Amino acid sequence: xxxxxxxxxxTNIKIKRVGFSVADTQDxxxxxxxxxxxxxxxxxxxxxxxxxxxxxxxxAQMYDESVERHAWLTxxxxxxxxxxxxxxxxxxxxxxxxxxxxxxxxxxxxxxxxLGMVIPAFCIILLMGFAYKQLSDYPATxxxxxxxAAAGVGATLAIGVKVTTRLERHVLPILTALIVFGVVGLLHxxxxxxxxVAVPFSVGxxxxxxxxxxxxxxx
Amino acid sequence: xxxxRLIGLVLVFxxxxxxxxxxxxxxxxxxxxxxxxxQQWLTGPQFQDMFAISRAAPGPSTLIAALIGxxxxxxxxxxxxxxxxxxxxxxxxxxxxxxxxxxxxxxIKTAVENGLAPVAIGLIFAxxxxxxxxxxxxxxxxxxxxxxxxxxxYTKVSPYLLVLGVxxxxxxxxxxx
Numbered sequence: 054x055x056x057x058x059x060x061x062x063x064t065n066i067k068i069k070r071v072g073f074s075v076a077d078t079q080d081x082x083x084x085x086x087x088x089x090x091x092x093x094x095x096x097x098x099x100x101x102x103x104x105x106x107x108x109x110x111x112x113a114q115m116y117d118e119s120v121e122r123h124a125w126l127t128x129x130x131x132x133x134x135x136x137x138x139x140x141x142x143x144x145x146x147x148x149x150x151x152x153x154x155x156x157x158x159x160x161x162x163x164x165x166x167x168l169g170m171v172i173p174a175f176c177i178i179l180l181m182g183f184a185y186k187q188l189s190d191y192p193a194t195x196x197x198x199x200x201x202a203a204a205g206v207g208a209t210l211a212i213g214v215k216v217t218t219r220l221e222r223h224v225l226p227i228l229t230a231l232i233v234f235g236v237v238g239l240l241h242x243x244x245x246x247x248x249x250v251a252v253p254f255s256v257g258x259x260x261x262x263x264x265x266x267x268x269x270x271x272x
Numbered sequence: 273x274x275x276x277r278l279i280g281l282v283l284v285f286x287x288x289x290x291x292x293x294x295x296x297x298x299x300x301x302x303x304x305x306x307x308x309x310x311q312q313w314l315t316g317p318q319f320q321d322m323f324a325i326s327r328a329a330p331g332p333s334t335l336i337a338a339l340i341g342x343x344x345x346x347x348x349x350x351x352x353x354x355x356x357x358x359x360x361x362x363x364x365x366x367x368x369x370x371x372x373x374x375x376x377x378x379x380i381k382t383a384v385e386n387g388l389a390p391v392a393i394g395l396i397f398a399x400x401x402x403x404x405x406x407x408x409x410x411x412x413x414x415x416x417x418x419x420x421x422x423x424x425x426y427t428k429v430s431p432y433l434l435v436l437g438v439x440x441x442x443x444x445x446x447x448x449x
Contacts, residue, residue, distance in 0.1 A: 143361025174331025200442035207420025233394025256387030
């Protein structure tokens with residue numbers, strides 16, 4: 054374990070932890086002093102991300118803000134959070150914000166990060182909802198929104214296709230995806246019971262397989 | 273009446289919050305089925321409009337819950353629906369994040385990641401179908417969907433710019449025709 058050299062002793066930032074991250078100078082790992090942000094800084098950072106992120110761009114913005122620019126947490130820590138946010142239920146960007154806030158400032162930081170992500174964006178979408186109520190008598194409104202929805206479906210499908218190409222090419226995972234799609238998408242079964250059955254089944258299968266692979270490589 | 277609707281919003285969104293593996297995309301199908309089919313709070317075209325607004329708005333796409341809450345029960349409905357969709361999942365993420373930091377168990381982690389992927393994929397495609405079937409399909413919307421899917425899959429164009437471009441094109445069509 055590398056120990057920090059005497060870094061920035063004269064700066065007045067609060068030094069709490071020391072992390073490592075790849076520096077801009079080529080192939081040299083440079084220690085970076087992690088900075089503990091104030092709650093206000095957390096709120097403002099996520100407010101900015103909340104109102105300027107559209108369709109998936111928020112991850113890159115969060116990385117930039119929390120690792121590159123401010124060094125609130127290490128890159129490795131960020132990637133762990135990324136995986137956690139992806140795997141757990143909930144909106145991915147909100148989960149990731151919560152994780153970053155938690156790492157930087159504990160429970161309060163997590164709360165502030167989520168509020169920063171949600172409240173301003175909530176106000177904007179409500180204004181849009183209000184405008185929609187005023188304009189919903191005009192056929193043109195529905196026509197234009199129909200186009201936007203069609204584009205949104207395109208975005209959803211593109212994400213679906215991208216994730217599908219990364220799926221393991223085995224019968225059971227593919228069958229699971231098809232069955233879930235069939236019963237929820239085509240037969241309109243409620244999602245809650247379907248997910249409650251499908252997730253333990255699918256994770257259980259993946260666990261058995263991961264253990265088998267681990268045993269084989271262990272030999 | 274209003275109280276029932278507020279409770280209804282919680283009952284629809286809170287379970288989805290806990291089971292939205294794969295993010296906001298994955299719960300769109302069930303939000304559509306529940307609000308249009310089961311509860312009949314919205315018509316199909318209204319639901320499709322809500323989906324469109326949530327795609328055009330900044331921030332997390334799960335804020336479609338706020339829009340639906342507002343449509344169903346006004347400002348209070350928007351707040352209740354937003355809390356219902358974010359609070360349960362945030363509590364889970366908070367505790368599991370803390371646990372995950374202390375127990376980086378790679379085997380379970382791999383199993384969870386690999387096991388959730390197929391379920392999320394099924395739900396994502398179901399969401400696309402739910403939006404498509406909620407309003408009459410025209411050749412124009414089908415072409416739009418196909419073109420956007422291809423552009424977003426093969427290029428790195430920002431989805432938001434594409435949505436804006438489509439909105440502008442459709443507005444143009446309104447004024448020309």
